[in-house]
Amino acid sequence: MNEGLTVRNLTKSMRGTEVLKNLSFDQPTGSIYGISGDNGAGKSTLLKILASVLIPDGGHVSFSGIPLSDKAEWRSLIGYVPQELALDDRLRVRETIEFWAAVRGMPVSIRKAIVKSAMADPLISDFVNKPIRECSGGMARRASLVVGLFGDPALLLLDEPFSGADARSRAMMTERLRHLRDRGRTILIASHVENTLTSLCDRVLHLEGGHFPDVDINAPTQ
Amino acid sequence: MKGHDRKRRDGLTTVPASFCERIRSFLVIFLNDLRKARMGLLIVLLIYAVLIALISPILKSDEKADSLGQHLQFSVSIVDEADSYFIELIAEAVKNVKYLDQIYLDTFEKAKERLDRNETILFLTIPPDLFEQTRTGSVRESVHIYLNPQKPMEASAIATLIRQYYFAIDRVYSAVFGYQKEYEKLGGDEDESWRQTTKHAINSLSAYFTKDRFIEKGRTPDQSAIYHALSGILVLFAFLPAMGVLYQTSRLHETDLEDRTILIAGRISPAISRVLIGLIWWIALVIPWLIALRIAGVLETLLPTALVLTSVYLFGACLMLFVGRAHAPTVGVFQVGWLIFFALILFGGVFYPTSLFPAWLRAGARFTPMHAPMEAVFTALSEKGSVATNNVLLSFWAVPPAMALGFIRIRRRRLCD
Numbered sequence: 287m288n289e290g291l292t293v294r295n296l297t298k299s300m301r302g303t304e305v306l307k308n309l310s311f312d313q314p315t316g317s318i319y320g321i322s323g324d325n326g327a328g329k330s331t332l333l334k335i336l337a338s339v340l341i342p343d344g345g346h347v348s349f350s351g352i353p354l355s356d357k358a359e360w361r362s363l364i365g366y367v368p369q370e371l372a373l374d375d376r377l378r379v380r381e382t383i384e385f386w387a388a389v390r391g392m393p394v395s396i397r398k399a400i401v402k403s404a405m406a407d408p409l410i411s412d413f414v415n416k417p418i419r420e421c422s423g424g425m426a427r428r429a430s431l432v433v434g435l436f437g438d439p440a441l442l443l444l445d446e447p448f449s450g451a452d453a454r455s456r457a458m459m460t461e462r463l464r465h466l467r468d469r470g471r472t473i474l475i476a477s478h479v480e481n482t483l484t485s486l487c488d489r490v491l492h493l494e495g496g497h498f499p500d501v502d503i504n505a506p507t508q
Numbered sequence: 509m510k511g512h513d514r515k516r517r518d519g520l521t522t523v524p525a526s527f528c529e530r531i532r533s534f535l536v537i538f539l540n541d542l543r544k545a546r547m548g549l550l551i552v553l554l555i556y557a558v559l560i561a562l563i564s565p566i567l568k569s570d571e572k573a574d575s576l577g578q579h580l581q582f583s584v585s586i587v588d589e590a591d592s593y594f595i596e597l598i599a600e601a602v603k604n605v606k607y608l609d610q611i612y613l614d615t616f617e618k619a620k621e622r623l624d625r626n627e628t629i630l631f632l633t634i635p636p637d638l639f640e641q642t643r644t645g646s647v648r649e650s651v652h653i654y655l656n657p658q659k660p661m662e663a664s665a666i667a668t669l670i671r672q673y674y675f676a677i678d679r680v681y682s683a684v685f686g687y688q689k690e691y692e693k694l695g696g697d698e699d700e701s702w703r704q705t706t707k708h709a710i711n712s713l714s715a716y717f718t719k720d721r722f723i724e725k726g727r728t729p730d731q732s733a734i735y736h737a738l739s740g741i742l743v744l745f746a747f748l749p750a751m752g753v754l755y756q757t758s759r760l761h762e763t764d765l766e767d768r769t770i771l772i773a774g775r776i777s778p779a780i781s782r783v784l785i786g787l788i789w790w791i792a793l794v795i796p797w798l799i800a801l802r803i804a805g806v807l808e809t810l811l812p813t814a815l816v817l818t819s820v821y822l823f824g825a826c827l828m829l830f831v832g833r834a835h836a837p838t839v840g841v842f843q844v845g846w847l848i849f850f851a852l853i854l855f856g857g858v859f860y861p862t863s864l865f866p867a868w869l870r871a872g873a874r875f876t877p878m879h880a881p882m883e884a885v886f887t888a889l890s891e892k893g894s895v896a897t898n899n900v901l902l903s904f905w906a907v908p909p910a911m912a913l914g915f916i917r918i919r920r921r922r923l924c925d
Contacts, residue, residue, distance in 0.1 A: 339767045361523045366771060368764035376544070388536040389773050391529025433768075437523075 289350060290314040291336075291441060291472060296345035298331055305331045307496035308345070313489075315350065315440075318463060318473040320483030323493035329476035330369055332493070333445045336474065337366040349441050349472070365439030369446045371426050375419035379410055379429050382418060386433045400436070407432055409458055424455025431459055435466075442466065442473045448482055460486045523772050534777040537769070541756075541785045552792050560800070582666060583610035585619035585631035593703050595634060601710045620654070629656050630663050632670065732861075732890060738806075739886040740858045742797055743878060746817035749789035750824025751849060756782050757832025758841040775918050783825045790821045807888060812895035816884045819903040823877050824849075826907065829914035852878050877906030 291313040298306040305328040313319045321329050334340040336347065338360055347354035354360055373382050383404045387397050405414050409428040418426055431447060442463075448456050463473055463486060477483050483490045491498045524533040588595040599611050612622060612631075619631035633652045651674050655663035691701040757779075760766040769778055794817050801807040831845045853859060855869075856878020862870050873879055884899040 334767070337767070337771065339771065358523075358525075361771060362525070366768065368767060370764035372764035372768045374540075374544075374765070385536065385540055386772075389524075389533050389769070391524030391526075391531070391533035391536075393532075 290317075291349045291474065292347065293336075294346045296332070296335065296347065297343045298328075298335060298340065299343055300331065305496055306335075306342075309493075309497045310345075311491060311498055311501045313472060313474065315472045316467055316470045317488045318467050318475065318486060320487035320490040321474065321476045321493055322478060322480045322483055322490055325478060327493045328496055329478070329493055330445050333366075333443050333474070333476050336441075337364060337368075337443050339366075362437075363440045365434045365437065365442045367430055367434035367442075367444045367447055369449070371418070371430050373418050373426065373430055373433070376417065378415055378417050379421065379425075380405065380414040382429060383410070383414070383432065387436060390436065404432055404436075409462060422452065422455075423450025424452040427451045428455055428459060431462070435462075438471075440471060442471055444473065444475045446477050447475060448477060448479060456482065524774075530774070530777070533773045534781065537773055537777050538781040538784060541781050542788065545785050545789070549788065549792050552789075556792075556796050560796075582608070582629040582662070583612065583622075583627060584608070584666075585612040585614040585622050585628050587614055587616045587619050587631060587633040589616075589633060589635055594706055597703075597707050597710050623654060623656050626656065626658050629659055629666055630654060630670075735886055735890040736861055738801070738889055739882055742794060742813075742817055742885055743820055743856070743858050743882050744853065745793040745797065746790060746820040746881075747824045747849065747853070747878075748793060749786035749821055750828045751845065752789055753782050753786045753825045754828035754832045754842065754845040756785075757829055758834075758845070761833050761841075762835075779829060779914070779918055783822075783829070786821065786825050790818070801889070806892060807894075808892060809894040812897070812900050813885060813888050815900050816881045816888075816895055816903045819900075819907055820878065820881045822904075823906045823910045824852075826910035826914040830910070830917040833917045852876060855879075857882050877910075880905065 293312070294310050296306050296309040297304065309332065311319075321332065323329050331340060335342050336354070338354060338357055342354075349360070349363055352359045352363060374385070377385060380401075384397075384401050387400050387404070392400070405411060409432050410425075413421060413425050416425070418429065421429065427447060427450060431444070434442065434444070444463075447459060451459065460482070463475075467473055467488075475483060475487065480490065491501060524530045586595055586598070595613060599613065602608055602611065610628075612619070612628065614622065614631070616633065619628070619633075622628045623631055631654050633654075635652075651670075653667045653670060655667055691704060692698055696704070760769075760778075766778070795814070798807065798810050798814055798817075802810050807813055827848070828845055831848065832841060834841050834844070836844070855873045855876045856862075857865075857873060858878055862873045862879065865873055880899070881903040884895045884903055887893070887899070888895045
């Protein structure tokens with residue numbers, strides 16, 4: 287399978303504990319998949335591996351034919367929104383957007399246009415001048431999502447994106463994610479809130495014991 | 509989708525790809541770090557400004573009293589009753605001594621007249637049988653010193669020094685006496701042999717004339733302590749920004765914020781940015797001191813000393829990049845960092861001179877990274893000079909290993925790099 291995300295026999299041990307055990311699944315492009323599981327089940331570990339933050343002990347991962355081992359190409363494909371906010375809370379939302387756009391090294395003229403466009407994004411447009419530290423959980427999550435969406439990544443990895451978000455923020459974010467899926471983006475979300483995942487995702491994979499017990503990779507692709 | 513187009517519809521890449529993009533990315537990280545540090549830097553500069561305002565009057569009064577140079581600025585008369593070559597040689601040997609203003613070769617009457625007019629602080633008479641003890645073995649004091657009654661304290665202090673010099677010359681003269689005979693045996697003229705021997709004795713001693721430590725014999729320990737403290741402050745201030753590098757490194761280590769930054773900008777840019785911010789702190793903390801010392805005339809040149817102190821910072825920063833990435837709680841890493849800091853400072857002889865250490869510890873302390881910079885700075889300050897090039901290079905010996913450690917630690921991070 288050359289299209290979409292392919293994960294085969296992924297294993298990872300951390301501090302002597304096998305967190306992921308021969309984990310395998312496929313995700314077609316233009317879909318939203320959810321990964322559920324209890325705390326400590328290995329959801330974040332899986333996403334960190336897919337984000338190329340952690341090195342897997344074994345297995346193979348590719349997206350659209352590009353292997354995870356080809357780091358430069360891989361990182362140009364993905365957008366990663368980590369579990370923590372991972373934003374400097376001393377900055378305003380506007381400054382945060384400017385910073386994360388600028389870190390990508392684009393010329394100022396292009397960057398300004400991007401930032402202008404991001405400022406108009408409904409996800410953050412009503413609080414761009416607020417410092418991150420003064421934002422509510424939902425606002426900060428939305429800002430973090432906007433940062434993760436820079437570069438319009440083909441594969442979007444979201445770790446607990448709705449954590450601390452109120453109903454309005456959650457609705458705005460899910461609407462945006464659906465929109466992205468409709469534009470052919472592939473989205474993988476890890477969350478322990480199963481009902482949100484069920485309503486949003488095309489498929490929810492339950493991580494248990496380091497693998498997906500309900501996934502049969504030999505079965506026809508859904 | 510091999511060869512995926514990194515430039516998306518919105519014109520933004522997910523990660524910087526070209527060299528220019530990487531440079532821009534680095535500059536953004538650096539300027540952001542600088543912005544975070546600016547308040548601290550401003551506070552430090554403000555504190556310095558206040559300190560300078562408070563200390564400058566004291567420095568000025570110290571300048572007036574800097575005494576030794578000006579207290580000891582004096583003129584003397586010499587009455588040479590024998591009209592010997594000795595005085596000529598003495599005058600030649602001491603003409604560049606900074607605390608000697610004038611040496612008059614006078615008759616007894618003229619010398620006395622100058623003393624009465626307060627032109628000289630003392631005069632001394634050289635009898636014809638100078639160094640008779642050396643020649644004949646009969647004990648006598650050959651030199652008579654007449655003090656200025658208007659400045660009895662200064663005159664007696666200088667007279668004491670002159671007596672010390674005289675006995676030193678006499679001792680050296682005795683030591684070389686045998687050579688005079690050899691010179692004569694080899695066919696030299698007797699008078700010329702005495703002349704050469706005397707010249708040699710004076711030259712041997714005149715090497716010490718310009719040494720303040722010899723002149724300021726009674727004050728040497730105090731001055732050493734001051735210069736040691738000053739050197740220690742400089743080395744401490746040069747190392748402190750490295751602790752900022754440790755703080756920033758350990759605070760962000762293995763956090764999601766660091767992951768996000770490294771995924772986009774790579775691992776080197778944030779590390780270099782951190783080291784450069786530390787370097788700016790180093791400039792703020794160290795350079796004003798160096799300039800002040802230069803203005804005060806304690807340092808002859810800035811650059812070599814600055815280079816030595818840069819080596820202290822670079823070593824510390826690279827070491828703390830290594831320590832800061834340890835797999836341990838942030839607080840634990842920070843404590844370990846401070847422990848290393850104090851160990852380096854202590855064994856490098858920054859708190860106490862290594863000369864006070866037991867012999868076995870002193871031998872070991874010489875090989876600690878702070879020892880060479882501390883010695884170099886101390887020598888530069890205590891001798892009011894500069895740092896020799898080989899000492900500058902020696903100060904950098906620990907930097908490459910520390911750089912290697914820091915780099916290895918970054919490479920061994922859990923990221924897929």
